[in-house]
Amino acid sequence: MNIIVTESYEASAAYVANMISELINRKPDCKLGLATGGTPVPIYKNLIEMNRAGKVDFSRVRTVNLDEYCGLTGDHDQSYRYFMDTNLFNHVNIDKANTFVASGIGDPAANAAQLDAKAAEGGYADLQLLGIGNNGHIAFNEAGDKLIAESHIEQLTESTIKANARFFEKESDVPTTAITMGMRSILAASCVVLVATGAAKTEAIRQLICDGAVTTHNPSTFLKLHQNSYVVIDRTLAEAAGYKG
Ligand code: F6R
Numbered sequence: 001m002n003i004i005v006t007e008s009y010e011a012s013a014a015y016v017a018n019m020i021s022e023l024i025n026r027k028p029d030c031k032l033g034l035a036t037g038g039t040p041v042p043i044y045k046n047l048i049e050m051n052r053a054g055k056v057d058f059s060r061v062r063t064v065n066l067d068e069y070c071g072l073t074g075d076h077d078q079s080y081r082y083f084m085d086t087n088l089f090n091h092v093n094i095d096k097a098n099t100f101v102a103s104g105i106g107d108p109a110a111n112a113a114q115l116d117a118k119a120a121e122g123g124y125a126d127l128q129l130l131g132i133g134n135n136g137h138i139a140f141n142e143a144g145d146k147l148i149a150e151s152h153i154e155q156l157t158e159s160t161i162k163a164n165a166r167f168f169e170k171e172s173d174v175p176t177t178a179i180t181m182g183m184r185s186i187l188a189a190s191c192v193v194l195v196a197t198g199a200a201k202t203e204a205i206r207q208l209i210c211d212g213a214v215t216t217h218n219p220s221t222f223l224k225l226h227q228n229s230y231v232v233i234d235r236t237l238a239e240a241a242g243y244k245g
Contacts, residue, residue, distance in 0.1 A: 002230045003209050005238045009197040012232045017046030021056040023127050029060040033128035036080045039195050044088040051092040058094035064118050066139035068104040069175040102179045108153045111179050115151040119185035128189035132196045135159045136204040136218030140180035147216045149184040192229040206241040
């Protein structure tokens with residue numbers, strides 16, 4: 001695991017946006033695994049600026065997203081399809097036919113099978129971007145006694161529902177289930193980049209970077225088993241987590 005400590009979250013976002021743009025420039029038809037939530041927003045802003053400045057071309061890039069809330073249609077303003085369209089896809093020259101966000105509507109088993117098929121189609125992601133939940137979840141693979149390899153429907157934990165309530169009018173509006181990519185497709189990416197900031201992530205990050213354990217009680221710790229994984233955090237979070245370098 002490569003641990004990158006930056007001076008600020010802005011610097012982390014610029015660092016990761018550069019990793020992504022360098023990959024696209026090296027491999028214009030690369031496949032990106034993308035995440036939603038608050039953390040990637042400044043990364044996507046950087047990529048939009050680079051695209052406008054002619055520094056990166058998305059015309060042949062393919063993307064697959066990690067997850068989607070169950071029960072929300074793609075045009076719902078809290079769906080992850082809507083998030084991706086409004087925070088990235090609508091503002092760069094990507095062909096939306098080359099983007100995939102799982103459906104949270106319809107037959108759950110068929111949707112999960114489709115997500116696994118899309119993750120594998122033409123090879124797994126060249127780069128998988130990840131945020132991390134306060135409880136260490138990656139995508140919506142929640143902390144608990146077991147993890148599931150395949151894409152599946154996950155019951156969101158109390159901690160995740162509370163954390164995500166900030167995006168909804170009220171906590172009871174947050175869907176309680178989501179479709180998520182499973183651990184296998186995430187870890188099959190050639191390169192996995194986890195980005196984190198904020199005090200709420202301290203304990204999850206401490207377990208990830210200051211402790212040797214790999215545990216289903218913090219799914220992010222499985223990144224320790226990946227040959228080409230990066231954790232990008234700002235100095236404030238690194239110090240809070242007790243990281244000594
Ligand atoms: C979102 C996702 C989640 C988030 C995590 C952190 O697609 O997969 O695992 O990355 O919940 O969310 P934020 O960035 O809002 O703190």
